[in-house]
Amino acid sequence: MMSLIFFILFAAMLVAFCGKKSLGYGLFSVSVIVGLYWFNHHATDSLSILL
Template sequence: MMSLIFLLLFIAMWCAYRNHLSTSYLFFGVSVIVGLYWFHHHATDSLSILL
């Protein structure tokens, strides 16, 4: 899943480099949404630590 975020960011940077700014913004926005979802998934996951 983490590699998907980096791939989306790479595509966004590549599109910005090629002057396709609207496509770049789209990929950047999608990568932010996926990143926030992934953070929420890990932040709310319970840890099974027995002390």
């Protein structure tokens, strides 16, 4: 999943470099949304540690 976020960011940079900035902004927004979802998934996951 983490590599998907980096791939989307890489695609956004390539697309923006080629001149299609609106598509680059869209891909960047998608990567931020996926990254925030992934962070929320890990931040709210319960730990199974017995102290």
